[in-house]
Amino acid sequence: MPAIRVLRLDQDLPLPQAAKDGDAGVDLRAASDAIVPPLGRVTIPTGIAIAIPEGFAGFVVPRSGLAKSHGITCLNAPGLIDSGYRGEIACILHNADPDSAFGVKRGDRIAQLVIMAVESTTWVEVERLDETERGDGGFGHTGKI
Secondary structure, eight states, rough: OOOEEESSSSSSSSOOOOOTTTSSOOEESSEEEEEEOOOOEEEEEEEEEOOOTTTTTEEEOHHHHHEEEEEETTTTOOOOOOEOSSSSSEEEEEEEEEEEEEOOOTTOOOEEEEEEEEEOOOOOOOSSSOOSSSSOOSSTTTTOO
């Protein structure tokens, strides 16, 4: 795994870190307080910018505990951070609860960031694709839930 250079935009927040050794994701923290209204969304800065090396990408994903306990998720999960991006990472939190607002305090863990290797691809236009057992069936085509 490559070293990820981090620019701390908020000196009072800890750098991203995994909760336990071997975890795939690192915690991202809120750089400001926010209220996520019922069925609403709020973009929350994290106080960091990073330099992801070429050949890798960052993926911002929800924290399972927030989703289970409060209905809080990342709206565009996974949020993709390309290797060329150098701005502040922000998370779009969505509150799926129809009745209760959710309060975010500065420093709260609001999402996770996973760094993964990605392959470059070449696109080749063809007249038709090879046949497979599945074919063009999608979106529940098997009838099974």
